[in-house]
Amino acid sequence: MEISRQPASSPEEFRARQLRARDMLRGDLEGEELQRFVEERVLTARLDTAVSWARGNAIFPLTFGLACCAIEFMSIVGARVDVARFGFEALRASPRQADLIVLSGRISIKMAPVIRRIYDQMLEPKWVIAMGACSSSMGVFNNYAIVPADKFLPVDVHVPGCPPRPEALMHGVLKLRAQIHNDPGESWRSRYAAQDTEEVIGPAAGHDGPDTIDVFGAGDSAGA
Amino acid sequence: MPDATGLELIAQELREAEADSVLDTLFFRDRATLIVNPPAAHATIERLKAKRYGFLASLHGVDYYPDEPRLGVIYELLDMSSVDRITVKVRVATDAPEVDSVVDLWPGAHNPEREVYDMFGVVFTGHPDLRRILMPEDYEGHPQRRDFPIGGEPVIFTYNENKVPGWTQ
């Protein structure tokens, strides 16, 4: 959500705006006041859309490669799956100039604080794509030496694969672009009409009757 | 690879130069191995290097848990002129894991010895800079020992997702 910051105004102006907002909610605004009210809102909404359109179409990825996924990340810059058609060919080396960090590869425990520091150096707005299985979950290696990215970074898009094909990574980048444009598109929820489901976790959800089968409890064949 | 008799001849030569240096010989799948007493390891390897095995192909560690002595350091030596390989194996116990460093013979042993120290805890006396190389500097434990847990994240299924706190955050 965009938080639009208004410059500090005088208390009288603020009071006048409050009264106008109250009248709008009551349906009492009319004529010129109503028109001005609507124009202000529409302009801001249009500006937000324009800004997100521009942001999404000019993401500067960070040149950051860890392991095998980095080679497929380099392929995406290559000529076959050309990331330049979407405007993302300006890979910046400095985190201060980059928007997007693609965690391409396995993150070892020695590298995790370094990545966090790089992420902190990036300026808002910034996005993270966890590319490949190793950075999202532990991947092929479930051991002492690596850590999944979700533990220390907020990740926007996870791209599965080991390594993901360049086309798969491109799909993930385009999903991120759609996310930036505030238009996430059809997801599985709308496809399966699962918009308003509610997850019930644990016995504390309030269903304690004798008919309930606790699927989260210890293994017990009585309810089978 | 020297054949079985060649291996025995080399072992005999080394034993003549220093008694009790070569504890055993092994000839397995056309590969020759000398099992050497830890205090005599450096001298034996130096003799082998002077003989003709002048290239250190690999230096790595093995954990023979539960066999004692537990930690092994293996040197793969190579003679480039006759394409001959020989393996030297040194076994030390965990309570006295010291082996003489061969950095003076081959500067290329610097990083592999650091790795064996990091992963197994074998201390190479005479190494100029023995500290952890792959794990973070302040890590505790020697990961590739057999009794070190493999670690990792638990795989979350529906039956244990409650028991792993905070995974949804």
Add this chain to the structure above:
Amino acid sequence: MDAVSSVSDYRKQEESVSLSPVEQPGTSQELLTLNMGPHHPATHGVLRLIVTLEGEIVRDCQPIIGYLHTGIEKTAEDKAYWKAITIVERMDYLAYYFNATAFCGAVEDLLGVEVPKRAQYLRVIHLELNRIMSHLVWLGTSALDLGAISMFWYCFRERETILDLFEMSSGQRMHTRYVQVGGVIEDIPVGFAEKVRDFCALMPARADQYTALLDRNEIVLRRLRDIAIVDEQTLLGLGVTGPLLRATGNPWDLRKADPYCSYGDFDFQIPVGTVGDNYDRFKVRLAEIYESVKIIEQALEGLPEGPFITEDRKIALPPRHELGTSMEALIHHFKLVTEGFRVPPGEVYHPIEGPRGELGCFVRADGSSKPARVHMRDPSFSNLQALPHMVKDTYIADMIASLAMLDPIIGGIDR
């Protein structure tokens, strides 16, 4: 005309032979220690370098590794031999066929199983394709570091063709687990041989294009010629093998010295350099691409008929059509998939020639279905020890070029 007085002190220092600083009265000089990496656009992966600088001249360079350590060797102890192939493959991530071949070679030695001739030839074809691919990525990224940015796209164009071939034979572009214990996982499909022949017809011409772009380019020559010369004895003491050693003139290549996997059947040459500078390393790798193409062509010509994996059902899965009729095949399949084959106790070190040098795999088996110790002797791990020798008394820009010519793959170094 006295032109010397108009030359600045900096120019004098630059052109002085000994690279020693120009003394100025009343000032003291200190060496600057700078940290490069682990995130840096010029390092090939997450390599951290602590460089001690005097002006722009590197006096010392200490690499710090471990930023990609994944515990591959420990994880491989936890998996059956069949599954450990996928783990070990991801070590040196540009030479995945080589990792798998070294591991499978060690296990085959322990088991005493023989790889059929057709499987050996198929392995050779894929290994040499992988070598070409690794050298292409090296060339593309090195030229990128030097500033010849367009080489990146040309090299990756060829790389895509090779990856299409890999996808055709195994279904995956990278980390294909095509090489299995006892042979290869599947025979090559119809049309693969023609596509490889087309590629072999195309590749030398493309390599000629790269040579034409780079080889006589004054900037490339000025940046690579006579830079970072290390003599052969130092490299041998450091355990360096591969194109770095061959650039000094030592023709050590395991494919010729100790042929494995039917390399003795093929006629190819080992390119060697003369001086041992960065330019020789560059030329050696470029020439190796041509030699690999020759090997692939010969392997395709002489590809024998026969099984693509060993017939020993206790090690290799039985073919699918047998499962419907034979009970033994079903039992073998079941045992192999659930538990895996058991390897009798023993230890073996199996070295092969990877694109960066001697890639060896040490496997210790204890009689169970999981390896008791897997150690990959990675060439980049030893080659990296040559970096301080290579960059001593050169400029920072030369250090970047030397790092590129060293071709380190941090996945192999850190494992």
